[in-house]
Amino acid sequence: MRTDRIVLKRTVIMAVLTAMMLTLSSCNVNFTLNRQEPQNVQDMQDTQDEAYILFTSDVHCGIDEGFGYAGLKQIRDTLEARGYETILVDDGDFIQGETVGTLTRGEAVIDIMNDLHYDVVIPGNHEFDYGMDGFFNVVKRSDFPYISCNFTHNGELVFEPYIIKELMGHRIGFVGVTTPTTLTESDPTHFQDEDGNNVYGFMQDESGQMLYDAIQKAADSARSDGAELVYLIAHLGNESLCSPWTYADVVANTTGIDVVLDGHSHDTEQVVMKNKDGKDVTRSAVGTKLNCIGYSIIKVDDDKLEVDDTDIWSWPNKEGAPELLDIQNIIRKDVDEAQNRLAKQTQQVVAATDYDLTTYYPDMTDEEGNKIRMVRRAETNLGDLCADAYRDQTGADIAFVNGGGIRADIEKGDITFGDIIDVQPFENRLSVIEVTGQQIADALEWGSRMLPDEDGGFLQVSGITYDIDTSVPTPCIEDEEELFVEISGKRRVSNIKADGKPLDMNGKYTLASHEFMLFDHGDGFTMFDGAPVLKSQVKVDDQALIDYIVQTLGGNVGSDYSDPYGQGRITIKE
Numbered sequence: 001m002r003t004d005r006i007v008l009k010r011t012v013i014m015a016v017l018t019a020m021m022l023t024l025s026s027c028n029v030n031f032t033l034n035r036q037e038p039q040n041v042q043d044m045q046d047t048q049d050e051a052y053i054l055f056t057s058d059v060h061c062g063i064d065e066g067f068g069y070a071g072l073k074q075i076r077d078t079l080e081a082r083g084y085e086t087i088l089v090d091d092g093d094f095i096q097g098e099t100v101g102t103l104t105r106g107e108a109v110i111d112i113m114n115d116l117h118y119d120v121v122i123p124g125n126h127e128f129d130y131g132m133d134g135f136f137n138v139v140k141r142s143d144f145p146y147i148s149c150n151f152t153h154n155g156e157l158v159f160e161p162y163i164i165k166e167l168m169g170h171r172i173g174f175v176g177v178t179t180p181t182t183l184t185e186s187d188p189t190h191f192q193d194e195d196g197n198n199v200y201g202f203m204q205d206e207s208g209q210m211l212y213d214a215i216q217k218a219a220d221s222a223r224s225d226g227a228e229l230v231y232l233i234a235h236l237g238n239e240s241l242c243s244p245w246t247y248a249d250v251v252a253n254t255t256g257i258d259v260v261l262d263g264h265s266h267d268t269e270q271v272v273m274k275n276k277d278g279k280d281v282t283r284s285a286v287g288t289k290l291n292c293i294g295y296s297i298i299k300v301d302d303d304k305l306e307v308d309d310t311d312i313w314s315w316p317n318k319e320g321a322p323e324l325l326d327i328q329n330i331i332r333k334d335v336d337e338a339q340n341r342l343a344k345q346t347q348q349v350v351a352a353t354d355y356d357l358t359t360y361y362p363d364m365t366d367e368e369g370n371k372i373r374m375v376r377r378a379e380t381n382l383g384d385l386c387a388d389a390y391r392d393q394t395g396a397d398i399a400f401v402n403g404g405g406i407r408a409d410i411e412k413g414d415i416t417f418g419d420i421i422d423v424q425p426f427e428n429r430l431s432v433i434e435v436t437g438q439q440i441a442d443a444l445e446w447g448s449r450m451l452p453d454e455d456g457g458f459l460q461v462s463g464i465t466y467d468i469d470t471s472v473p474t475p476c477i478e479d480e481e482e483l484f485v486e487i488s489g490k491r492r493v494s495n496i497k498a499d500g501k502p503l504d505m506n507g508k509y510t511l512a513s514h515e516f517m518l519f520d521h522g523d524g525f526t527m528f529d530g531a532p533v534l535k536s537q538v539k540v541d542d543q544a545l546i547d548y549i550v551q552t553l554g555g556n557v558g559s560d561y562s563d564p565y566g567q568g569r570i571t572i573k574e
Contacts (some may be wrong), residue, residue, distance in 0.1 A: 001572060006527070015105070019173065029297070035387060043367075049168070049299055049300045049301075050298065050300075050506060051085040051087075051168050051297070052079050052080075052084050052085075052295050052296070052298075053065045053086070053089065053167075053172075053298065054086055054087070054088045054294065054295055055090065055091060055284075056090045056286060056288060056290065056294070057090065057091035057124075057235075057261070057263030057285065057286050058264065058266050058288040059090070059094045059097075059264050059287075059289060059290055060094070060097025060098065060101075061094075061097040061098035061109055062290050063100060063109065063290075063335050063399050064335050064339070065289040065290055066292070066320060066321065066322045067290070067315050067320070067322075068290055068320045068321055068332075068335065069112050069334075069335060070321075070327045071320075071321040071322055071325075071331035072293055072320040073329050073330070073331040073332075074378065077329070081201065085167050087119045087120060087165050088116065088118050088119050089119060089120050089233050089261065090118055090121040090122070090123070090233075091122060091233055091235055091264075092111070092121070092122050092123055092124025092125070092126075092128045092178060092235035092263050092264070093125065093127065093265030094106075094121070094122065094124070095110065096127070096129055096130070096424055096425060097126070097289075097405075097425060098408065098421075098425065099342060099418045099421045099422055099425070100338055100342060101422050101425065102425040103345070103421070105130045105138070106127075106130060106134070106138045107137075107141060108338040108341075108342075110138050111334065111338070112335060114144070115337065117143075117333060118144040119144060119165060120143075120144060120147060120154050120163050120176075122147055122148055122179050122234075122437070123148060123308055124179075125185045125186050126186060128187070128190050128191075129426055131190050132200070140227065140318040141347060145159075145162050146159045146161060146176070147161065147175070148176040149162065149177055149214045149218035150178060150180070150203040150215070151198065151200070152201045152202070153199060153200050153372045155201075158200075160542075161176065161214070161221070161265055162174060162175040162176070162219075162221060162222045162225075163562060164225055164226065166334055167305075168305075170228050170300065170305040171228060172227055172228065172229045172298070173219070173230040174222075174230075174231050175218040175219055175221025175232050175234075175257070176232075176509055177211070177214075177232060177233070177236065177250070178202055179202070179236050179245055179264055180201075180203060180211060180245050180481075181241065181242050183198070183244065184483065184524045185456060185523065187520050187521060189320075193330070199509075202568055204245075204480060204482075205480055206244070206479070208243075208249055208253065211244075211245055211250065212249075212407055215232065215254050215257075215545050216568060223256060225436055227256045229298070229305055229306075230257050230258055230374065231261060231543045232250070232257045233261050234250070234260055234264075235263065235264045235471075236260075236262055236263075236264055237264030237265030238262075238267055238269065239264075239450075239453055239454065240453050241455050241482075246369050247260050247283050251281045252275065253277065253291050255276045255279070257275065258307055259282045259296055259307055260283040261281075262284065263285065266287055266288040266553045267285050267370075268285055268292055268368050269283070270310070270311060282307070284296070284310045284312065285312075287314075287370060290320075291315055291316065291370055292312040293312065293313050294311070295309075295311065295313065296309070296310040297310070305438060308395045314369075315367035316366050322335070329473060332409065335464075337338055345417060345418075346418030347416050347418060348417045349419065350415055350417055351414075351415040351546065351549040351555045351557070352413060352415055352452060352552060352556050352557070353554065353556065354553065354556065354562070355381070355412055355416055355557065355561055355562045356379065356409065356410070357376060357381055357382040357409060357557065357561060358383055359380060359383075359406055359407070360372060360374055360375075360409065362422055375458075375460065375531075376456055376458045377403070377450075377451055377453070377454045377455070378565070378570065378572060379544055379567075379568075380564060380566055381561040381562070381563055382410065382423070383403065383460030384462070384566045384569065385548075385561055386401045386424070386541075387400065387422075387461050388462045388548065389461045389541075389543070389544045389547075389549070390462065390544060391512055392552050393544040393548055394430055394512040394535060394544075395510075395545055397463055397498060397511070398440065398461070398462065398463040398464050398509055398510070398511050398512070399461065399462040399511070400447075400459050400512075400517065401459070401514075402447070402452075402456055402457050402460075402516075402517055402523050403455070404456020404458075405424060405516070405541075406423055406424065406460065415549065417546075420545055420546055421542055424543065426516070426541070427428055427542070428514030428515060428516050428541045429538070429540055430512055430513070430514055430537070430538040430539055430544055431512070431513070431518055431533060431535055432512045432542060433510070433533055434481055434509070434510055434511075434532045435508070435509055435511045435528060436505065436508060436509070437498075437505040438506070439501045439527050439528060440464070440498070440503060440509060441496055441503060442484070442487060442527040443459065443525060444459060444461075444496065445474075445482050445492065445493045446527070447525075448474075449474035449476045450474075451470045451572065453469060453476045454472050457524075457525065461570065462569075464496065464497065464498050465496070466494070466495060466500075466569075466570060467495040467573060468573065469492045469493075470492065470573065470574055471573070471574070472491070472492035473489070473492075475488050475489035478524060478571065481524075481534060484525060484527055488496075495571075514541055515537070518531075
C-alpha cells in the first residue's frame with residue numbers, strides 16, 4: 001500500500017443499525033439516514049443545496065444479500081422523499097456469480113436494475129462471461145447507459161467514454177473504465193475472432209500509459225463539456241496482479257478526477273491519495289454482494305459545486321436486510337418473483353454434506369466485519385472437493401481448479417442444484433490433456449506468483465502436493481497481456497509430489513481442468529499450448545461436481561473434507 005494513502009473513517013451499521021435508523025410499521029420499513037430530517041419548507045429548501053451519488057459494485061447476483069436491491073431502493077426513495085436529488089451508478093460485475101445470473105444469462109438481474117432506475121453503469125470483467133452475444137444482449141435489455149473509455153473493438157471505442165449528468169442544476173462528468181486484466185480474467189476467446197486474434201481490447205499496454213491517456217482524454221473532454229466535478233466509475237481494484245492498472249496507478253498518473261468509485265477487488269478501503277498534480281483524490285470501494293452501499297454527497301456553496309463527503313454504509317449481518325427488516329417495495333417483489341421462477345429447479349436436493357465447505361477463512365474478518373476470501377490464496381476443503389471431482393470424473397492423474405472459478409460456499413446439510421451452480425457458475429467444460437512434469441511445475445509457479453495477495457489463478461489441486469515459499473520473489477515473466485512467458489530465477493514452488501512421488505520433470509502426466517485454463521489462456525496460463533488433447537469436453541464442471549458427490553461419495557460429503565483448510569496438499573511458508 002502506498003504511504004501517501006490516508007484511510008478515511010467508515011460508517012458501519014452494527015446489529016440492526018447505527019449509521020441508519022429504522023422505523024418499523026406493520027408491513028413496511030422506512031430508513032432514517034444520518035442526516036437531519038427536514039421539518040418545514042425552509043429545511044426542505046436547504047436539502048436542495050445537497051445531493052447524493054449512490055454507488056454499488058461487484059454485486060455478483062447477490063440481489064437479496066447485504067442491503068439487497070430492495071434495501072437500496074428504500075434508501076434512494078427515502079433520500080428523494082426528503083428533497084435530495086440522487087444519481088445511482090454501478091462499478092461492474094453485476095450479472096454473474098449466482099444461479100439467478102447463470103440460468104438467465106444475467107437477464108433477471110438487468111430487469112431488477114431497470115426498475116431501480118440506474119443512471120449509468122460500466123462493464124466489469126465478469127459481464128463478458130456469457131460471451132459477446134450474451135453481453136450485448138444484456139446491454140440491449142438495459143434501460144440505462146454503459147460507458148467505458150478503454151473498451152474497444154478493432155481499436156474503436158464500443159461505448160461513450162463519459163457521460164454528463166445534472167444535479168441541482170450543475171453538471172457532473174462520469175468517466176468509465178474497465179480493468180485490462182479482463183482479457184484473461186474472463187474467457188480470453190470471447191475477445192477473439194474466428195482466427196484467434198484479439199479484436200476486443202482494454203488498452204492493455206504493459207506500461208499502463210495507454211490507459212492513463214484514455215482516462216485523461218475522457219476527463220478533459222468532460223470538463224470541456226461543462227463538468228464541474230469528474231467522477232471515475234472504475235472496475236480497477238487494488239490487487240498487485242492488476243498493476244499497472246490499479247486505481248492507485250491511475251490516480252498517480254492523471255489529473256482532473258475528483259473521486260474514484262472503484263470495484264473489482266471486493267475491498268472496502270476508503271482512501272485519499274495525490275494525483276499527478278499533487279491534488280487529493282478520494283477513492284471509495286464498496287465490497288461485494290451489497291454488503292455495502294456507497295454514497296458521495298455533493299453540495300453547492302456560493303454557486304460552486306463541491307464534494308462534501310464520500311463513504312459507505314455497511315451491513316455486516318449474515319441475514320440480508322430485506323428479509324430481516326421485512327422491506328416491502330417493488331424491488332422486493334421483483335427479487336421474489338425472479339427467485340420463485342428458478343426455485344423449482346434450483347431447490348432440488350442432489351446430495352448432502354456433514355461439514356461446511358468454504359471459500360473463506362473460517363476465523364478471520366476484515367475491520368468492517370466482513371469475511372476474508374481464502375480460496376484464491378490457500379487450500380480449502382471446497383477447493384479440494386472440486387479438484388477431486390475433476391480428477392475422479394475424468395480419470396486423470398492430476399486436476400487443477402483455479403480459485404477464481406470457485407464462487408460460493410456450501411453450508412452443512414442438504415446440497416441443492418442451486419448450491420452447485422453457485423459454486424461453479426461459468427459452465428466450464430472439462431477436458432484432459434497430456435503434459436510434462438515441467439509444464440505442471442510451471443503452472444504451479446504461475447498460480448502462486450501473487451501470494452500473499454489473492455489471485456483468481458491460484459490453483460486448488462488433486463493428485464499432487466507442493467510447497468510455496470512466499471519469501472522468494474516470483475520468477476514468472478509475463479507479457480503485456482499478463483500471459484505466462486517463462487520462468488527466470490529461483491522458484492518459490494518446491495517439493496512437488498504426484499501421487500506421493502517426486503514430480504518427474506521429463507515424465508508424462510494426464511491433467512484435467514476446464515477449457516478456460518487449458519486452451520483459452522484463462523488467468524494467463526499458456527504453458528499448456530500444444531499439449532495433446534486426450535479427452536475433450538467431458539462434461540460441464542457443475543455436473544462433474546454433482547456426479548462425484550452422488551456417485552463416488554455416495555451422496556454425502558464426509559470426514560475427508562471436514563477441515564476447512566483442506567487435506568494438506570498445499571503448504572505455504574511465510
